[in-house]
Amino acid sequence: MMNYAPDPPSAAREATAGAAREATAGTAIEATALTVTRGPRTVLRHLDFTVPRGQITGLLGPSGCGKSTLMRSIVGTQAKVTGTLKVLGRPAGHPTLRTRIGYVTQAPSVFDDLTVRQNLDYFAAILDPGRAAADRRHADVTRAIADVDLTSHADALAGNLSGGQRNRVSLAVALLGTPELLVLDEPTVGLDPVLRRDLWNLFHDIADRRGATLLVSSHVMDEAERCHRLLLMREGEILADDTPDALRTRTGTDTVEEAFLHLVDEAVAAGRAQDAKETAR
């Protein structure tokens, strides 16, 4: 998959795409040999992984390990992506995916000089345009504001809100229109424990009730325990792709944090051995 060229798909290709969708019904995201370069740096190296549908997958790793780049690749805003990356049965960045994915960037991307409701009204009008949909949009916006617990601040300017509140406005935008896949880049940074718990409850609710898939990044390891599955990343590579329980069992540790550290040590040791081999050659 390279940058998607927007040509109308032929009937034959549509049929094969349909068959492919059938075959990968249980998979929301499928990456094969996914590599991303930014400038001179290779940020993601030859990643192979799948993200199952209807579950919360945590993307964990230290800052700078490539989590955001991976998320941007999945939503189709990252340039210089090579390898195969299929999202909801389509190549990442396909125009039909734009309505099916909700994406929250790490820094809140909302208009500071609009109120919370005006922000959501605008994004809702982009997702579901036309005067006929006005009532539906209004209900959707009200629900999204309630989902992130900002009803009492609906008429406040986004620029006057606290960092955590602006983050939640950004999250509310992603919840508009019930997307099938939510890609959330560090959505709980800077939030107090109560709100963090509430948001995680909301994420579980979205996965359980709406059957949506969530990919949530974090560098806080205790959030890992709340995910169904984990992708542990380090320096552009995936260290582990498993359930939290299996990870702990496999590494013989008590917490995901310890499991992660264990895997990092292993990877460092393996890397050293590899380097030694290459210098010998």
Place this chain on the structure above:
Amino acid sequence: MTTPTTTTATRPAPTGALNASRTLATAARVLRQLRHDPRTIALMILIPCVMLFLLRYVFDGSPRTFDNIGASLLGIFPLITMFLVTSIATLRERTSGTLERLLALPLGKGDLIAGYALAFGTLAIIQSALATGLALWALDLDVTGSPWLLLLVALLDALLGTALGLFVSAFAASEFQAVQFMPAVIFPQLLLCGLFTPRDTMHPALEAFSDVLPMSYAVDGMNEVLHHTDMTAAFVRDALVVAGCALLVLCLGAATLRRRTP
């Protein structure tokens, strides 16, 4: 935190190239943003009027000079203000992450650009109408042609300013750089557009250069209205050149919006 319901509408599939609803929603959003910033609106609308007022009494002794320069400035003010406002507004959109978010949604690049052009075009109409009205009726600007034609050129100039601002914002990494694009892009045109001296009395090389600068045609068009009662062929050509340039630069601006960024 409430429990999300399952009865919400599913997202409809994205539609064709230019979507009227999305364009209007974008224009309304840009105007709504400005409405929360009344000081900017006041500055945009009042400063051209104040400048014209000043100019009128600077040339108190020679009303003919005021006629010439005043008419030209009616075309130049909207261009400069719209250039500044658009370049900063779109730069903010690029740096705040809202552009990336919007381009990950089913918003066409054309919708975004047309929305901006529509919103700032509306402001430009208000600004130009006030400035033209003030110049004609309060400051005795002596125009032979129709004031509507003056307004038309002013509006086309405003669109050109919006287009240029949109385009250069792609090359500015910060507000500091964006503001510096004004002397770089606007000042040379200001010097060569025939405001200070008729273009045919300039050095031939400069005259040839001014032939490819859109602001020259804006000022020529204003002068046509100043001296002729009818819509002359030269006026139509000037207006078409300005409109064509605005459209071309808008398309170039659309090309600088990338869904995928490094």
